[in-house]
Amino acid sequence: MVDKVSFINSKTLRKDAFVKVRGLLKFTNDLEVPGMLIGRIVRSPYAFADIKSFDVSEAMRLGAVVITPDDVPQKPFNPRLVSVNEVTFKDHYVLTRKPRYVGDPIAAVAAPTEELAQKAAESIKFEVERVYEPVLDPFKAMSVESPLIHEKIMKGDEWIEVKNNVAATLNYVEGDVDKAFREADVVIERFFKTGKRYHMQLEPKAVLCVPEADDKITIYTTTQTIHNTRILIHQIFGIPLSKINVVKVPIGGSFGSSIQTNVLVPIAVALCLKARKPVKLTYTREEDMLDHSNFTFNFRIKIGAKKDGTLVGAEFENILDVGAHQIQPYPLLGTSLGWFVSLYKWRNIRYIGKAVYTNKVPGCALRGYGAPEVTWAVEVIMDELAEKLGIDPVDLRLKNYVGLGDVFWGQGPTVRSVIKSDGVPELLTKGKELIGWESRGRPEDKKGRFRRGIGVGRGFHTSGAGGPISGEVIDYSGAVLRLNEDGTLEYITALQDHGGGTLDAHVKIIAEELGVPPELISLATATTENTPYDVCTHASRGTYVGGEAARRAAQLVKQKIFEYATRLLNRVVNPEALKIRYDEEVKQTIIYVEGSPDIKITLKDLARTAWQRNWGTIAAIVSYRATSAPPSFTVYYVEVEVDTWTGKVRPVRVVAGADVGTPINRDLVEGQLHGGFAMAWGMAFIEDTPYNPETGELLSRGLITDYKIPTAQDIPRVEDFKVILANTYEPTGPFGAKGLGEAAMNPAVGAIANAVYNAIGVRIYELPMTPDKLLKAIKEKEGD
Amino acid sequence: MIWVVKITFKVNGQPITLDVKPNELLINVLRDKLKLTGTKYVCGIGECGACTVLLDGEPILSCLTLAVDVNGKEVTTIEGISKNDELSEVQEAFMEEGAIQCGYCIPGFIIMSEYLLRINQKPTEEEIKEYLKGNLCRCTGYVNIIRAVKRASESRTTKTG
Numbered sequence A: 001m002v003d004k005v006s007f008i009n010s011k012t013l014r015k016d017a018f019v020k021v022r023g024l025l026k027f028t029n030d031l032e033v034p035g036m037l038i039g040r041i042v043r044s045p046y047a048f049a050d051i052k053s054f055d056v057s058e059a060m061r062l063g064a065v066v067i068t069p070d071d072v073p074q075k076p077f078n079p080r081l082v083s084v085n086e087v088t089f090k091d092h093y094v095l096t097r098k099p100r101y102v103g104d105p106i107a108a109v110a111a112p113t114e115e116l117a118q119k120a121a122e123s124i125k126f127e128v129e130r131v132y133e134p135v136l137d138p139f140k141a142m143s144v145e146s147p148l149i150h151e152k153i154m155k156g157d158e159w160i161e162v163k164n165n166v167a168a169t170l171n172y173v174e175g176d177v178d179k180a181f182r183e184a185d186v187v188i189e190r191f192f193k194t195g196k197r198y199h200m201q202l203e204p205k206a207v208l209c210v211p212e213a214d215d216k217i218t219i220y221t222t223t224q225t226i227h228n229t230r231i232l233i234h235q236i237f238g239i240p241l242s243k244i245n246v247v248k249v250p251i252g253g254s255f256g257s258s259i260q261t262n263v264l265v266p267i268a269v270a271l272c273l274k275a276r277k278p279v280k281l282t283y284t285r286e287e288d289m290l291d292h293s294n295f296t297f298n299f300r301i302k303i304g305a306k307k308d309g310t311l312v313g314a315e316f317e318n319i320l321d322v323g324a325h326q327i328q329p330y331p332l333l334g335t336s337l338g339w340f341v342s343l344y345k346w347r348n349i350r351y352i353g354k355a356v357y358t359n360k361v362p363g364c365a366l367r368g369y370g371a372p373e374v375t376w377a378v379e380v381i382m383d384e385l386a387e388k389l390g391i392d393p394v395d396l397r398l399k400n401y402v403g404l405g406d407v408f409w410g411q412g413p414t415v416r417s418v419i420k421s422d423g424v425p426e427l428l429t430k431g432k433e434l435i436g437w438e439s440r441g442r443p444e445d446k447k448g449r450f451r452r453g454i455g456v457g458r459g460f461h462t463s464g465a466g467g468p469i470s471g472e473v474i475d476y477s478g479a480v481l482r483l484n485e486d487g488t489l490e491y492i493t494a495l496q497d498h499g500g501g502t503l504d505a506h507v508k509i510i511a512e513e514l515g516v517p518p519e520l521i522s523l524a525t526a527t528t529e530n531t532p533y534d535v536c537t538h539a540s541r542g543t544y545v546g547g548e549a550a551r552r553a554a555q556l557v558k559q560k561i562f563e564y565a566t567r568l569l570n571r572v573v574n575p576e577a578l579k580i581r582y583d584e585e586v587k588q589t590i591i592y593v594e595g596s597p598d599i600k601i602t603l604k605d606l607a608r609t610a611w612q613r614n615w616g617t618i619a620a621i622v623s624y625r626a627t628s629a630p631p632s633f634t635v636y637y638v639e640v641e642v643d644t645w646t647g648k649v650r651p652v653r654v655v656a657g658a659d660v661g662t663p664i665n666r667d668l669v670e671g672q673l674h675g676g677f678a679m680a681w682g683m684a685f686i687e688d689t690p691y692n693p694e695t696g697e698l699l700s701r702g703l704i705t706d707y708k709i710p711t712a713q714d715i716p717r718v719e720d721f722k723v724i725l726a727n728t729y730e731p732t733g734p735f736g737a738k739g740l741g742e743a744a745m746n747p748a749v750g751a752i753a754n755a756v757y758n759a760i761g762v763r764i765y766e767l768p769m770t771p772d773k774l775l776k777a778i779k780e781k782e783g784d
Numbered sequence B: 001m002i003w004v005v006k007i008t009f010k011v012n013g014q015p016i017t018l019d020v021k022p023n024e025l026l027i028n029v030l031r032d033k034l035k036l037t038g039t040k041y042v043c044g045i046g047e048c049g050a051c052t053v054l055l056d057g058e059p060i061l062s063c064l065t066l067a068v069d070v071n072g073k074e075v076t077t078i079e080g081i082s083k084n085d086e087l088s089e090v091q092e093a094f095m096e097e098g099a100i101q102c103g104y105c106i107p108g109f110i111i112m113s114e115y116l117l118r119i120n121q122k123p124t125e126e127e128i129k130e131y132l133k134g135n136l137c138r139c140t141g142y143v144n145i146i147r148a149v150k151r152a153s154e155s156r157t158t159k160t161g
Ligand code: FES
Pocket: B040, B041, B042, B043, B044, B045, B046, B047, B048, B049, B050, B051, B052, B061, B062, B063, B064
């Protein structure tokens, strides 16, 4: 038997690398069309105000096209379409008379040059009816004295009244927690708070909206979902879907920042409809920081365990600060719970989840959608529990984690499936050896200015949000695959690649299924016109869900190839007698009969003949819903060095372990882990966007001078960053693969925090762990 | 009347003469007027390095440079790094090492790495980090970027040495 060439295990260069290294890849901001106008947004300088009237006369005199709330549909929407309509909460308007944070868009202009547009935007005046004191703290927001940030919002198609600024709630109970705590040998309760991180994706968001001759509009924009962008524009403006085409443009990093339809899209559409000219709108960095940042999490976690380490119960209270508008915090209440229950077997659980409005930048998903935050808190409290019980932290985790054969519902209570692949024991054990776990020492024995510590954190992310039952979350994808007349292929998917190489993984999957080298499979431009629906690249579903859609498309194409080959190769009884593989010697894909080497045809000849003989095009279109969302497990062991004089922390060594099933592209998997760790480092020590308590303005004013992210100097030495991949196979995934993007980061902050503790013996429950917090804690512990 | 200044300079070897306003930034001239969109805008305030270009061989931030200041000089952008379709060692190495994810930061990194390797053929890891610390990347965690610079340095020294 001839050995099959495996593309999955071979190293290939990513398809877009060649244009990227030469600076030739066009992002939205790089696009232009003749006659296009440049748009600018007028933003509220008030955190909480009601506007009476606008004066746009000067802007009009300057020749700008101007829109105010009067010119746009006043129907609320939620920019992120992911939950089914009945549980989608809507409070956004294209432009608002009731700005609820500093930066809320209140008007917009478009003019032939940026300079003129800027002048026109600055010339717009407005009168306010009332200005309120900003409400910046979610706990204060819930008190009766606080004014309501929104009085009425829509839930699905119904208007509902907001009470105590609570945007959404989700509670859940399983078993009897109170009884469990009474019977537990050890109970620990802790409060945790995270920073309000900004995504700092390198590409500021942008949109170009072009009116077409036939009443259509074409939209090019920074997005993780072209289909949901199209549906939202349809919902807001009432334009039929068939008249809107959204083109997939490469995205300069996202991390969740474009999981929703960015609010500059409807603004640009409104300007474009009014001007009847193409309109381009791009954010400055400062505007981008006013557009989105993460939710802030306030947790109260109480857990109980028996002496032998068996967990008996957990209580989890989650107060989410959602900012001024809802970009799907309701499903986040569900996933927060999902991350929590799918980490460890608590056995009895009570969950109280509340999403609360404040006058801050609207929170949206940020890589992990709550998982880095929940996993940080859980991994810290598990570490404390291990210490109290006198059990090795790794053993405690192994004893209680949710793994093989267990029911798993990472994406929330309505998305359940059973775990079929689990590399946790392998990763925990291997990592332990690599980092030198046993010699990490105890904090009380560490002295001197520089102290080192080792910590562990484990976690997971789902591969998508699929499941056997149609729950509250929409999740399916699609693929189009066509065999060209010369034997090359064209693959089209609406699924966006954020840069992690998802689409290269798809190409490899197709290559593997068909025995066609990846170079011969092109990634064709995808639009909403030429692709089946794809919900969004989120929840690390790109490889698992999108990759399986691609594999199924390849399978269908293969069947048709075999049918044609049966006609061409006489003596072959039926298509089932055929096989396909790549032949290294002739450098061709061949269709052949096993054991009869002379009965064969190359794919190239087959494609050409089918065309010449009018047999028709071989193509497949697939729409695919996954019936599970298996966890990709990750484990981090981190060694840090704390400077007890300055409070600065340096990463010394990292062991990152991932269970992604079959790694489709090993080096891309590694790249995800490197990036995930760097982002975790930022979350642990530096990233936050504080506000001026009086004005509600961002203290940084959107300047990244005051929003640092990790640089090349904040990572360990290259050889001290080790990656291990578990030897697992996910039976439901394409060639055994699972997702990774978010799992790559989720447990890293917990590992870092535990390493800090192991070094200096103090725990910081409020992120980021800035030098001042660390120094204060050290001082409190050790005295002066 | 709008006050404009005529400037003459070279971009990627090509002589250019243009009218610019005295306050016009080089990044905008490159991107909007010359359509060299490989130079990226990320922050506009000199904090990210994505807009780095070479001016007479020295790296500068084009978002902080006035176009009038390049009069009579030579600018090299990312588009000028590869000759025809032939990539430089640095570009090759970035591809080989999987140092590219979304790619938005990459032009700035490549320009800076080209410069570093020109002045220091065999930089240590610390030197690489020192030179690249002003370039932000949110995707890669820098590990493969540093590997790529090391690799490019090795392939250069084997070629020349
Ligand atoms: S855009 Fe010039 S340094 Fe950021």
